[in-house]
Amino acid sequence: MMRFFFLAFAVLSLSSCVVLSTKKYQTLVGERDSLANGLNSANIRIESLNEEINRLKADTAKLNSRIAELEGKVSGLDANYxxxxxxxSSEIKKLSADLQRREARLKEVEDILRKRDAATNALRDKLQKALLGFQESGLTVEIKNGKVYVSLTDKLLFSTGSIVIDDKGKLALTELAKVLKTQPEINIAVEGHTDNQRVANLGQIKDNWDLSVLRATSVVRYLTDTEKIDNNRLTATGKGQYQPIATGNTPEDRSRNRRIEIVLSPKLDELYELIK
Incomplete structure (x- = not known):
């Protein structure tokens, strides 16, 4: 720019003092115009660069704002993490402690169930030994669902259509009572069952329901009144013809279904307390 002004000054000075040739003058004028064009180009470039600088500053400000925003989010995430x-960590410790308590309770329940199963097996063995002489008359002893079932056919206990226990049946119940008296923790349920034949000519006994209930009651009375087993341990129920063990309709099947089942189950108060 200084060079342009110097040349312009020189041209003016010479034009006032010296007469320039046309060629020289045109050369100077061309050089002046070239410098002027260069100056304009430089100014345009400077203006473009200034705009670029402003744009970059604006972009930098946005980026700094975004960085600050992201840093804030990162800090928040770090705090949340x-x-x-x-x-x-606290929840895991709590769950671990709860799991240990559950495992301890499960072990207690399993121990009680093992003891129950051992006691049930021992009771079955004692009963089978005590009642061995009656098994040919239709008496069976077996375990089902953790309980001991002593099943006595009606011909072992009662005459046809009767609710009065005969002498052979009393002998079987007496042997049974000897074992039960040594097992005070055992609950006793006496169930009467009949076949599907209609009751006829039995006086006050109206149907199979009556017959099954009265036979079960006769057994309970014998065990409590004669054998002196605690009344609180016994219950009597009649099932009628509705829980047969043989589904056929032959005389043998009907005979199997006419029975008294004495269901012996251990008291599980300790187990019930654990699973409350």
């Missing part, structure tokens, strides 16, 4: 980690 630390909180979650602390909570997770």
């Amino acid at each position: 630390a909180s979650l980690r602390a909570n997770s």
Whole structure:
């Protein structure tokens, strides 16, 4: 720019003092115009660069704002992560302690059930030994669902259509009572069952329901009144014809279905307390 002004000054000075040739003058004028064009180009470039600088400054400001925003979010995430980690650690400890308690209770329940099964097996063995002489008359002893079932056919206990226990049946119940008296923790349920034939000519006994209930009651009375087993241990129920063990309709099947089942189950108060 200084060079342009110097040349312009020189041209003016010479034009006032010296007469320039046309060629020289045109050369100077061309050089002046070239410098002027260069100056304009430089100014345009400077203006473009200034705009670029302003744009870059604006972009930089946006980026700094975005960086600050992201840093804030990262800080928040770090805080949340630390909180979650602390909570997770606490929750894991709580769950672990709860699992240990559950495992301990499960072990107690399993121990009680093992004891129950051992006691049930021992009771079955004692009863089978005590009642061995009656098995040919239709008496069976077996375990079902953790309980001992002593099944006595009606011909072992009663005459046809009767609710009065005969002498052979009393002998079987006496042997049974000897074992039950040594097992005070055993509950006793006496169930009467009949076949599907209609009751006829039995006086006050109206149907199979009556017959099954009265036979069960006769057994309970014998065990409590004669054998002196605690009344609180016994219950009597009649099932009628509705829980047969043989589904056929032959005389043998009907005979199997006419029975008294004495169901012996251990008291599980300790187990019930654990699973409350």
